[in-house]
Amino acid sequence: MFLRNCWYVIAWDYEIPADGLFARTVLNEPIVVFRTATGYAALEDRCCHRHAPLSKGRKEGDQLRCGYHGLKFDAGGQCVDAPGLDRVPSGAKVRSYPIVARNKWLFVWMGDPAKAEERLLPDNFSNDHPDWRNKPGYLHYATPYLLICDNLLDFSHLSYVHEKTLGGSTAIARARPEIEVLERGVRVTRRVPDVPPPPYYHNIRKFSGNVDRWFIYDFLFPGTLLMSSGGKLAGQQEANPANSVMLHSCQTLTPETANATHYFFQQSHRADAGDASLTEGIFQSLIIAFNEDRDMIKAQSESIARNPGAAMLPLGIDSALVRYRRLLEEAIARDG
Amino acid sequence: MFLRNCWYVIAWDYEIPADGLFARTVLNEPIVVFRTATGYAALEDRCCHRHAPLSKGRKEGDQLRCGYHGLKFDAGGQCVDAPGLDRVPSGAKVRSYPIVARNKWLFVWMGDPAKAEERLLPDNFSNDHPDWRNKPGYLHYATPYLLICDNLLDFSHLSYVHEKTLGGSTAIARARPEIEVLERGVRVTRRVPDVPPPPYYHNIRKFSGNVDRWFIYDFLFPGTLLMSSGGKLAGQQEANPANSVMLHSCQTLTPETANATHYFFQQSHRADAGDASLTEGIFQSLIIAFNEDRDMIKAQSESIARNPGAAMLPLGIDSALVRYRRLLEEAIARDG
Amino acid sequence: MFLRNCWYVIAWDYEIPADGLFARTVLNEPIVVFRTATGYAALEDRCCHRHAPLSKGRKEGDQLRCGYHGLKFDAGGQCVDAPGLDRVPSGAKVRSYPIVARNKWLFVWMGDPAKAEERLLPDNFSNDHPDWRNKPGYLHYATPYLLICDNLLDFSHLSYVHEKTLGGSTAIARARPEIEVLERGVRVTRRVPDVPPPPYYHNIRKFSGNVDRWFIYDFLFPGTLLMSSGGKLAGQQEANPANSVMLHSCQTLTPETANATHYFFQQSHRADAGDASLTEGIFQSLIIAFNEDRDMIKAQSESIARNPGAAMLPLGIDSALVRYRRLLEEAIARDG
Structure with a gap:
């Protein structure tokens, strides 16, 4: 399994x-x-x-x-x-x-x-790197780890679950991600042009208008997310540390049992773009948002457990998670 | 089921x-x-x-x-x-x-x-009728709904479970009910002559001596009780709103799962026989009494669950509940 | 069973x-x-x-x-x-x-x-005897009773579980017990020469040096321990009430269910060797120690339940419990 x-x-x-x-x-x-x-x-x-x-x-x-x-x-x-x-x-x-x-x-x-x-080993460099700062986090989930993988593989939920925290725009849900198959996972690239900056950006940089956002991550077996994300003023040519919000995140899921999961995570900001209060602020935002996820995924998990055989309806927005689950199943079949 | x-x-x-x-x-x-x-x-x-x-x-x-x-x-x-x-x-x-x-x-x-x-739909008129007043109630039961049906179909328990609240006399247990089969349930008529008035009557009407009590109710599929009950001075010829306690109650059981039940209820008094404090008093009495029931039925349910196959001993006092359960089983077999 | x-x-x-x-x-x-x-x-x-x-x-x-x-x-x-x-x-x-x-x-x-x-009936005389004093105890265990029998049949655990309370020396673990088969159980004799007195001895008698300790008990079906134990100054010839600590204990296990147990116990001191504060002190020590046992056995029981088929590794130190379990199985096979 x-x-x-x-x-x-x-x-x-x-x-x-x-x-x-x-x-x-x-x-x-x-x-x-x-x-x-x-x-x-x-x-x-x-x-x-x-x-x-x-x-x-x-x-x-x-x-x-x-x-x-x-x-x-x-x-x-x-x-x-x-x-x-x-x-x-x-x-x-x-x-x-x-x-x-x-x-x-x-x-x-x-x-x-x-x-x-x-x-x-995954390249979790930003956990401990002089150019990056973060505060480490841990959450326990009373749900199967694959439901949390699903969540991390479909950022369309940001628009609804995190409407008031990480999300800030339904444009995220409407943006189509590119998905690339890696040796041990998938790479997901999601670009969301010309949207209002999410609330927590204000603590890093003030933008004079809408921003172009990006989320680029590798999601690797068994359940590790390594993500570069950020935003720059909409339409501006190149993102760099001086004109953008640039973040790097390492997150990983470890099944405790078939129905419970350990979640280790950090979201790093650049060391040259903020102080300890920013580090703490990002951590607190993450805790709020990850509790929103956990609350929803727990409800979903209980709903599934109530009727475990019932079919789900696959939609186009599920392509990353469908692909990841299939790759993982193949890897498990080859395992050992 | x-x-x-x-x-x-x-x-x-x-x-x-x-x-x-x-x-x-x-x-x-x-x-x-x-x-x-x-x-x-x-x-x-x-x-x-x-x-x-x-x-x-x-x-x-x-x-x-x-x-x-x-x-x-x-x-x-x-x-x-x-x-x-x-x-x-x-x-x-x-x-x-x-x-x-x-x-x-x-x-x-x-x-x-x-x-x-x-x-x-059952005729739950007294829930919302200008001649009647009540305060609505809800209780959650961690027991199968049929055990609560049993309870409502055998008022002999009033003498023991509710000895100090609704009951007031072992005569209720000793009175024989009449049972009539309806199209979708049973009608139970229980008359208890010449007994002391139960404590909560005092808030409605003072009697100079014993009373004749009656409980007449339809118990309808799936588990709805519609009851007229009351009391008049013992031996007096006719009950009417001016010389009697007259009550109407609507109660219904909705299975949440095989082992848990929603209980919706109200007990109405006549609008011309009391004020808001009476309405509240009746409600509070009901809550106390229904918690007595719930406590007993929960203990019974746990006792049954400990040894689910064990036979019960049917007694003559169970005739209403035995008949109701059989009718309901037949209806379930015909259902669909 | x-x-x-x-x-x-x-x-x-x-x-x-x-x-x-x-x-x-x-x-x-x-x-x-x-x-x-x-x-x-x-x-x-x-x-x-x-x-x-x-x-x-x-x-x-x-x-x-x-x-x-x-x-x-x-x-x-x-x-x-x-x-x-x-x-x-x-x-x-x-x-x-x-x-x-x-x-x-x-x-x-x-x-x-x-x-x-x-x-x-077992000879639980010291529960209620003019020469002995005790305070009765009861604990509930959320574990199968046989795991507690095991514990009582192998006092080597005193050196580790009760290192700071009843134990006081790793010599107890290293002493070899004699085991004798009785008609309905076993007799275990464990002598531990020349060890420091355990802390709670100080409330009964001050020794000028190390003591020789003994634990002699019958462990009888279904799970009753009747024990004489004590200590005298190391090397001294004879133990008697005037120069020794002498204790008698009655303890018994009653299965509540397959996975839960009632534990009734008392540890008596001689009536001529202490007052009510000693009785209370022994009782409090026992509660502390028995909670140490319960904590360990509960953890062991949960560990076993996680993987119920896994084999244990029998060691020489298990001889009393192995023998007792076999005798009990034979008695259950003959039972009825």
Whole structure:
């Protein structure tokens, strides 16, 4: 059901305590994460002995001790001490997951560890780059992740769900996006010429009239959005940092279970175009807008769950999400 | 499982906002109701496109626009605008339900629209009649509606569940009701001679001694009670508005799902026998008593759910409910 | 699934009101308990008529009246009055359970009443004995009872779960228990020589150095622990009330359902070794420690429920619980 051979974000790096354990479920698998001298360890969050969650134990250096009967595991998942036994059975071990930190996101590899390659990490540069500033965000969704992918793949909803926040014009819904197939996802380009600037633009730059807006993003397996967006005075020839609003956003969806999703995101502005109050303002706008999304998608999800077999009516405006879902299904079929 | 070709009350008219949308589920089907220039519209509360609830959208005149991607529907359920598309596909529509307002109740027809006839509406006159006064009530039950029908069809419970409120005497339990079969339900006549007046009578009329009480009601498919009840001084020949307590009640049960029920009710007193404080007092008594019922029926329902196959022991006191359930089953078998 | 022909504790005697009804579910069966002139009655908590819980009715002397339609039952479960009927049908009855009070615990027999013998009651003497003092406790667990049996059968967890409360030393985990098979359970003897006294000992007796601790308990079907434990100055020859900490504990588990458990317990100190503040102090320590257990076992139970088929890894430290589970399975197979 899930694509397994790929990287999933399990946490922002700041979520992992210096001297403790951090628990989160990914693809139905409970995982415990902790820091080691050289990086991070990610283990199955279930003791092999009596299935107590290891995250209720404690970190002992680069190792973890179960809080129930005291079995101790190293960062690779091997049990190295079992109180009351002279010898630890070799079968006493838990699964460990490849884990990599890149630009403040911690990625775990949920498939075959031999296939875990860092070149497959998405280019989430703006998370942590001197030219860009942002405040990191996290939301929990009680809905399947694909419904949130759909939302991110069809920006026509901006005109309705975010009418008073991100949207500001029904012209977004009426603009036709271009869709290009990538090796592991799609690229969506949406240009919306000559519309009023959305309210939050005013905190970055005052425009004397309408703007041309653009949204250009890669949407990559399993559910990562990397987007350049912005606006310039309508009709003006070239956008550049001095005359435009330029933004970069990294967002990613990690299924917690079939019906719940972790959402990690940030929207960056250029470091030379605003101060900490702008960073905070963009973050607050995003939280409001993403709660609007979550509210709608939760209602949609409950509506679907009430009648799971019922057919939807595909429309032309769904082309990006239809294409992405088909590509993802093919990738899942090839997976493993 | 449910009788479909009949009218179900979906709301009191005052529940529908002047300029907004109202959502309620009937027979497992989520429905959105809104006012139009000529009355009301009731649509399936699920957009045909991506299944978002339409009730999260907005009313635009006599039409409704979905809040997710902006599809707009007319009062008949036809999509008349789809932003981003040049032409609306003819298949873009949602189900609409016949809806009728009668004496402050809004009725929807859940079966074949061609069979929706207004002559099948129950005679809920006292809801809205110059000779009668009441305050409308609504309760939500987390139980199957048939358990509440049972309750309304066997007033012997008044002596125990409502011992200190509506009841006032074990004589009610000991009185034998007469039961008459109607075209679409039963008529139950219960006369309880020479008993102390129940406490709430004191707010209407002081009696110098015991009273003769009567409860005469039609209980009609799917679960509507229309009742005349009252009391006169015991042994006195004729009841009339000047010497008696005379009440009329309209109550109706609408299944929300197999395990939950909407309960709409009012108990009217004569307009010439009391003021607004009496109206309010009767309403408050009813709320207390109906919460007593709900508490008991919820406990009963949970008890049944714990052991759903277990047989009940039919007793002579169950004759009205046994007869009603059988008639309703026959009607459901004929339905459609 | 459950052993039926045995006594289960349903309540502490003080839980049953003088003039009311007490409801608790045992082995999935809701039971109502009330006092009679000669002792207690325990009936199925479901009226035979329409399945309302009898515990929502009222006690009338040695009888109970249903609160819905007024049927009255005697202490043996026979219906003796049905308002509105001239004659009570002989089939109108509910199940009654043998119930015995012994040392403040009320035991019900869940199997064949003909097999209910008082000699099968556990020897819970310290609950109510002039030489011992305690405060009774009750906790509800949202977990299967066998996971709590496991916990009580492997005290190695004291070193980790109760590191800062009951435990105080990893030596407990490293000590090997002796296990002896009894007719209806096992006897576990665990001696832990030369360890620091646990914190709560200080309230009973000051030791000048390390202590030798012992835990000797019978663990009897279905889940009753009867334990003598204590400590004396390390190396000293004989323990006696004047030089040692001596404790006696009675604890018992009663399955409420397959996934929930009632836990009744007390830990007694000798009446000659402390006052009411010691009794209260021991009780408070126990509550803290038992909440530590409950927290861990709930986490373990949720972990197991997430992946119910997954195999556990048996270790040498599990011998008591493995043996007890096998004996109990054999007893259940023979049961009935």
